Amino acid sequence: MVGDIILARDGHLTRQLLLEPAKFGLGKTRQSESPDATTTSVCGFCSTGCGLEIHLKEGRSVNLTPSTDWPVNLGMACPKGWEALNVLQSSDRATRPLRRGASGELEPTSWDEALHYFCQQMKGVQSRHGNDAVAFLSTGQIATEEMAFLGSLAKFGMGMQHGDGNTRQCMATAATAYKESFGFDAPPFSYADFEESDTLIFVGSNICIAHPILWERVLRNRHQPEIIAIDPRLTETAQAATSHLKIQPKSDLTLLYAVANYLIQKDWIDREFIAAHTNDFEPFAQHVQSYTIERAMELTGLSEQAIVELAEKIHRGQRVSFWWTMGVNQSHEGVRTAQAIINLALMTGNIGRPGTGANSITGQCNAMGSRLFSNTTNLLGGHSFTNEADRQKVAGILEIPIERIPTENSWAYDQIIEGIRQEKIKGLWVIATNPAHSWIHQNDLQEIFQKLDFLVVQDMYSNTETAQLADLVLPAAAWGEKEGTFINSERRYGLHKKVSPAPGEALADFQIFRAVADYWGCGEMFSKWTEPERVFETMQQLSEGQPCDISGIAGYAELDDRRGVQWPCATGETDRSVERRLFETGRFYHADEKAKFIFEDSRRPGETADDEFPFVLLTGRGAAAQWHTQTRTAKSSVLRKLYPNVLQVDLHPADAKALGIAPHELIHVESRRGIVQAHANLTAAVGRGQVFMPMHWDTVNQLTFAEFDPYSRQPSYKNAAVRLRRRQDV
Structure with a gap:
């Protein structure tokens, strides 16, 4: 039972998780006093940031409908939003910590043992290879407050230099x-x-x-x-x-x-x-x-x-x-x-x-939160790691020595992966993301992960492709089982709420970060962060004076009452319009308040179609009912009915005729990196010499070509050279 989980607080073992839930960051259910009521929560799938009315019975969610007064969706929801509660009930949920045992299998363990093991192994890597030998890969799927906690814990408490998020892949x-x-x-x-x-x-x-x-x-x-x-x-x-x-x-x-x-x-x-x-x-x-x-x-x-x-x-x-x-x-x-x-x-x-x-238009529900507060691409609140004044400001607000804040930027995602290949990084903490499926040139990544001394995966499911590679799996609560804020594409902060209990011994990411801090020995650094809203208050302080200033928001209550608030919303600001845009005065954020024209010669991609591999592979979203690596959407029987149940490759009918490929025929799609099987879908929606495959299937990224924008370090998923062959011709 969750109530039996042993956590360390101030050097003492306690069993207070259920007795004092706020102390461990469980958050509060923000709803009517009546147990049979409704409460509004922002959706946890994409960056649109829709409002959902969660219907409660005896204090627990039983159904949902789109919110009619939420300024984003105005009473509408996509298939994923309608199924947001149902995917939480999957039998595949991670419910207990899992540790890889002597048999090579993941075996249940206690939270106390898992957290001791986590700290022992990570500190062991640091003692053997240096602090920079451990890193984290985070996500755009957890609350902004959790991102800020993770980034602060990893960088300021645990001494990590490098950490990035899967928002590197999209935004x-x-x-x-x-x-x-x-x-x-x-x-x-x-x-x-x-x-x-x-x-x-x-x-x-x-x-x-x-x-x-x-x-x-x-x-x-x-x-x-x-x-x-x-x-x-x-x-x-x-x-x-x-x-x-x-x-x-x-x-x-x-x-x-x-x-x-x-x-x-x-x-x-x-x-x-x-x-x-x-x-x-x-x-x-x-x-x-x-x-x-x-x-x-x-x-x-x-x-x-x-x-x-x-x-x-x-x-x-x-x-x-x-x-x-x-x-x-x-x-x-x-x-x-x-x-x-x-x-x-x-x-x-x-x-x-x-x-x-x-x-x-942003991708994930909280990619904007990751961009501003995850402590990855920039210092908390859009500040700079390389700017001493910014470091002084952040150190003062967090009440930590400035020496704890790195003076250099982190490696980007691809550089962290390359660091593992070169055995410069030996310990990795992966939170709420599935790189063994989603990272470009998948086969290469899975080989690289074998070079790690220690891999920890923290996720709501224990059967993701990445979790199956882990030495330790920490079971996390999902959207609907915890509290915090997301920031959508139009800069709107929305509050998501705890409306259901997490299964088994799964904990909110916020709780896990608090527990790790205590077991690591830096818990006192975060003693004020007793629940997500306390972190939100710190975020407000960090944002003050920045373009993303939110110091004027009156806490979670105002976010709830106003159906979300766009940044900026500074102290003393009188504009409380529901919809606002930036740059109405023509002033931008450079020192001279002007925007810059930036340009460069166009160039060819690193891989193009040729005689051996004559087709260009495009990848992307398949259907409105699918989401990323489908760790959630595949759990819904309703959503599974709304897209093909087999991997398809779209190709032009003329190309199919030239190759002798029949409609729906199972064929091989091959690049210089891998070969997968897919059913031929003949359609003029793709051009001659091009094919398209949806990114959601676990094999597609075996084909993609690992090339990166030199400025953003974002992967180029949508350009790889492939060939098509009938199975009897292979």
């Missing part, structure tokens, strides 16, 4: 682009802009599938907008758009530069805005002169008419919004492509006004 490009262009990682938009724009341009974004509720917001637009999809595939979004530019893979940077050049030549730009609010436009204008319509036609495969019409639609639009997701971010030159989008918005004055903006 690092956007974060880097915003920082360089605006001076801070600041998505400028509000979801209201979907409804207020007269021209919406989606670049590498299948929003219909990836963010269905945001597509619903597009459908509420009463301006009869132009909807333009720029994508190699005829995705669901492209099918619904008013025009589709079926571009060749990884040629989007060339297209965007050519459009910019055309707009400049026609003088269809906002010179007043450019002069008052930006830097480096003239060098940018000179740079794009070589990106002619003819050059763009050759590389993109688009017609002159299509390229010119795109520029004309941008010019004619009064409120033009640009939107992008993984098709841009997961690229070998994603940062510069994102900045090419930002440049178009800046040069046409389409920013800071309703219905405008260069707008990155």
Whole structure:
């Protein structure tokens, strides 16, 4: 039973977990005094941040419905949201700590033994190889308060130098682009802009599938907008758009530069805005002169008419919004492509006004929380590890010696993996993510993990591909079983609540971090963090004076009452609008308050199709009912009915005919790194010489090519060379 778990507090063994739950960070159920009532909680799947009404009976959740007054979803929910409670009931849940025994199998152990073992092994690695030999890989799926706790514990308490999150796989490009262009990682938009724009341009974004509720917001637009999809595939979004530019893979940077050049030549730009609010436009204008319509036609495969019409639609639009997701971010030159989008918005004055903006739609429910508070890519609250004043501020707020704060940035995710390969990192703590499935070039990663002395996986399921490799598995509570905040794509903090007990001996990540701190011997450093809301108060202090200032929020109660609050919300701020956007005054976050035009020559990806491997493999989301590695969505019988039950590879009918491949035939898809079997799905949605596979199946990343954007270090999942072969030809 959970009540029998032994935890260390101030050097004394106690059994107070259930007797004093707040002391161990369980949080409170924020609901009506009646045990049969409803309470609103923000969803824990994607970054949309929908509000869900959780229906309670005898104090426990029994059902849910979408919240009609939540400003994000307005009474709507996608299939994942509807099933959010049901996936918690899976028999695959991790319910006890597991330690790999002498037999080589994972065997149940007590929390006391697990935590002693964790500290013994991690400290052993540090004593043999140095503090830098241990690292963590975190997530965009846990609460912001838990991220802050983990990052502080690992970096300040345990002495780790290196830690990163799986948001590196989805949002690092956007974060880097915003920082360089605006001076801070600041998505400028509000979801209201979907409804207020007269021209919406989606670049590498299948929003219909990836963010269905945001597509619903597009459908509420009463301006009869132009909807333009720029994508190699005829995705669901492209099918619904008013025009589709079926571009060749990884040629989007060339297209965007050519459009910019055309707009400049026609003088269809906002010179007043450019002069008052930006830097480096003239060098940018000179740079794009070589990106002619003819050059763009050759590389993109688009017609002159299509390229010119795109520029004309941008010019004619009064409120033009640009939107992008993984098709841009997961690229070998994603940062510069994102900045090419930002440049178009800046040069046409389409920013800071309703219905405008260069707008990155986030992936995971709390990727924005990870970007600001996980202590990975930056110091807590958007500060810098390399800035002494920032370190002094953070040390003062946390009441710790400044010497405990690293003075250098962490390695990025791929660099941590490479550090394991080179045996510089020997201990790894993986929290709420599944890299053995999701990391690029999967076979390579699984071999690399064998070099670790000690691997700990902390997850709500004990049967993930990564957990099966672990030396120690720590069972974690899930969304709905703990409390904290998420930050969605439009910068809105939403409160998620504890409405169900965690199964067996599973604990909230917050509790696990408190327990690790105590067993490690640094618990006193976090003695004030007795529950998530206390960490939120510290986050408010850390954010003060930053672009992401939330010092003016009156705690969890205001988040609940106001149905979420967008940052910034500083002390004394009087604007309490439900929907707000950034840069309305034209002031950005660089020291001179101007945005920067940033640019670079486009270049070919590291692997392209050739005679031996003649097809380009594209990967992405398969269906609205699927999510990432499917550790949760695969547990729902309802969701499983909404997508194919076998791995499919989409290919053009003409390519199938040339290879003699019949519809639904089981074929081999092979790259230089691996070979997988998939059923042929013949569709003109993909172009000739291209194939598409959904990322959710555990074998797909055996094929992907490990290439990384040089600035964001984000992997390029959407470009690998493969060949197709019938099984009898292998």
